[in-house]
Amino acid sequence: MVIGMRIKELIKSITLTILVISSIVLTLLIWNFTPDIADVDSELAKENTKSIGPRFESQINQVIAPLQLVHVHGTNIEGMPATREVNELSDIFAKQHINKVVYIENDQSLLLRELSDHFLILDYPTDIPIAIYLSDVLDVQAKVPNHFKFNRLIYDIDSAEHLVVYAIDETRHRAVKMTTSIKTSSAKNHLEELKMALRPYMNVSTNEDTVNKATYLYAPKAPENLKTYRTIFNHISVEDLNAILFDDTPIVRTTKSGNTIYNNNTGVVNYDPDRKTYHYTNLTEDEYSTRDMNISIPRTFDYINEHGGFTDDFRLFNTNKDQGLITYQMFLNGRPIFYPNQLNQILVSWGERGIFEYSRGLLKTNVTIDNGEKPKKLPTLEDVRGALASSNQVDYRKVEQLVVGYRMVSKKGPDNRLEIQENSQFEPIWFVKHEGKWYEFNDGELIEQ
Template identity: 50%
Template structure:
């Protein structure tokens, strides 16, 4: 009897001890989150909406046209990816051995510029150090905070290339001596000769009267094709998984706009306009206005998740707001759309993405519309004369005349399941007082 009581006591003691141990383990349990975090990070890192650009920044930070000025002859071409790659190849991985900044109060004249040089024209201004270092991989010491939107490529008497970076207002230039061989540029021009077409030299004001500062435009754009593009849609969930750090709360509105948010950000998507906009709430109110940081950072961010789903290129930089616009190009020419469905707008903060807006569309297939839809536009001289003689315009405020494509959005209907498509029609575009406008047949701007 006594041994039976002892056995019960031992069993009871063991049960109490086991209960105490289990309670202790429960209170002090700390799950191993290493694998979970690693898995989540991997998912977010590999979550893409398109293919990344393997060629780096030189595929998105490009000129919009390439000009060859040789004596009295001027030729040019649209900046297709192959054209750009060929012409900048002689400059890549070189060095700037000497640089000098020059300023002119009046018309900019470069005395040592030869009669045979190449022009890379950009629609935006950017830091010279960023373009040389990040795009061309050129080792260079150049003046700090110098922005340019035109680069001249010339040769010196030593068989090397000289570069002239010209500011947007055409009053400042940085002259650079490089280690690049002029023979390589001559070869590149020979390879591009078939793509070159006659261009006109246009003077609009006192800042464009020198050969280094002329406005260049295609002389006679004939038989230009129109194109039709059919799109695929980008998943809203894919965009949310890229931009939000954790799960989101969905709030739907009757207007067709759905709002997604969590503690770090908020996004809106309209299923009729197919536009998506994200704002990072964890960032400070001020966007970064340092383009030396913003341009490479936004490119790397967008490219990291395959955001350059089509031929998007940097088109404008706003130093006042810090916002950048990447715009869709077709055949090396910029496209324009009244609803901005052809744009990616981004801003950078102190620690990461500040804002991100785009249409959730990407090209499925693009075809030309056939021979019956070819268009012949008026020549550059006719456009110039019409603008100059228009009493409603201040011709001196014209800073660019370029060929582009008007993107006419043509959704078949409002049904989300119906294929979305657009037509691209060739059109003259004019940069007037800092903004781009389509040129109208009556000689004005729309």
């Protein structure tokens, strides 16, 4: 009995000691606790960022995106424009990795000896640094050649159990072969979901660098049932953009041409009310913008995205490393939209610490609907190819891409101003990339955009 009482007292003492120690520890933790406000600050910064559209809405895999997808299975060739469903093909890389990287180079046309007869092609409108694409778009890490850029990806979906991806540069002389941990069945399953949208495509050779299945140009064989769309635009406020780009209220003056100039000690804006275009230059940055696209592409994407600047389906369309200039272009239904005075584009260059130049059209689509007219049938690819090959004004060997896009048509009023609420249309038409520039194909002639 006495022993039992002693054990009970001992247990009480131990329990009391534990409670006292726990109380002391909790008190010390409370005294020394410093809340982690980094995430709070980040969210507040996002909320306080001025914007012209929904902030941080665009995903980078929807902005750094292809022009088209082509499915080659033996002699059967099909394809489609790069809709959002096509861009979601990058999702198969989630939580995957690259096991092996091999660099391939040929003096003449690239020859991929191990490429099977069943593969997917993703063609891009401009060359993209592979390191940025892997890390930012696909979220995978791999040791790849420094400064290698590509404008075509080939997914070999029949060569082995695991997906092999080839990144091919614009010269069609170099490639990076990447063996992944992705099951080829994943790519085939995604392809199965797209099959209803695939249409007959054809391959084209334009010179000695485009002479095999890995290097041919590919385009729709006979485009038909293409709708014209009518759209009504909203106007982006100049004051909203000024609030983003200027630290304080700028001085305003009007030039003889009717343009409005805004400026202060940090920057200057030229606003053209007739053309609906806006051009900003940062005076605090060096006149030479960054030439390294590994820096410029992700930073310009983040900058535009944080103030809601991707007001429509804008995609990376051109990278000019000589000028440090990046072009994001408007798309509709996975097809690029062309317009002569840059209403369809965002042009931006990055300086040492921030934006150096920023130009854009000040229209954003509000409502876009089928115009109700009979769908168009365009010239066949063979007709386009034949006209280009026989033209005295075109060097057929320098044709780089052929796509069906939209020509943006906006009516003008009696004072020559754009009537943005009246019957602006997106009309389907052939476009040709020739010597690095895009042209509208019109009855055998190329009209510069």
